[in-house]
Amino acid sequence: MQKPFYLAIIVSILSIILLVYYFDTIGSILKEKQPETLFETIKNPEKEVVTRNPGKYALMAANVDEKKNLFYFFYLPFAAEAWRKIGFEPIVLLISSHETSLNGFNNNNPPAIRTIEYLKDMGATLKLIKSDKNYGLVTAMLCRLFVGVIDELMDEDYVLTSDSDLIPVGSNYYRIEDMEAITAWNAFCCGNFDFKKRTFQMYPMGHIGMKKKHWRGVMKLNPLTKINTQSIAKLLTESYDASYVKEDNKVGRGDGTWNADQRAYEGARFDRSEKDKSLRFLVENEFNRISDFHGFHSDFMERWEVSDLLFKRIFTYTVYENLTIFYKQFKESLPIK
């Protein structure tokens, strides 16, 4: 089988599980739709560890052991601040094979350590996920599906998945119409997908939102499931077979499926595929049309100036200043080439 096919499968796992769930459960969720006061009621109080008012969260994940593709975590502080600005508290899963605790965390990767420090300082919710060596990428891609068993979240919290290099800009785009429903942003981008003689609609992993309890139902997760490479391998093996559990250097990047969520957008994306000149024009003349910024990749440092223009528009002056300090420290922490 070919690489794009494998990729299609990884990107689509969620859609498959979502669809199965759709027929089983969504009908009943929608029928049971309750008024917004549901915010105040916490079910199973004896099982809840956290006690606070339920909130809206944006969940990201990044492999902090990554030493080549630093853009996968460089944008986290910007994304976290941008989510907070539009009303979602950031929660970040940090994938590493090195440590089991964030106290005194040191994986010998200074830019990542600097990034984690920023996230800690701004009060983002952080959770360290232990990965098996060489399985950081697949663990980082799929651990977001385990929202349903993140102890730091409550059952009634609404959780939207996002990418570590995706910075939300237009708050209208992220308005939630129905807190009890499952929402897939840009849902019709990606066409269909055939597996075992059934056709499924593919959803981009980019943004899918629902309450924590619904995430657990969708994934049919036992509440005691631990999030790690083992449980992810189990999910992949049960849904497909063991050959889909791939090592870091065997997961393909950059083809049509990987980038599928970049197509079919209304509004404008501040997108790395555009030339700097067009991006400058966009931020200077059409800022209000911008829905989000999909961070630059290997040239993210060289293209700092143009992303900086956008950050200046997005953030208040004090947040922008803090992020600028982060950028400088991140740059200083880079290994000398």
Ligand SMILES: *[C@@H]1O[C@H](CO)[C@@H](O)[C@H](O)[C@H]1NC(C)=O
């Ligand atoms: C900027 O950083 C300082 C020091 O970490 C912090 O006390 C302050 O709250 C931050 N300001 C904003 C607006 O985030």
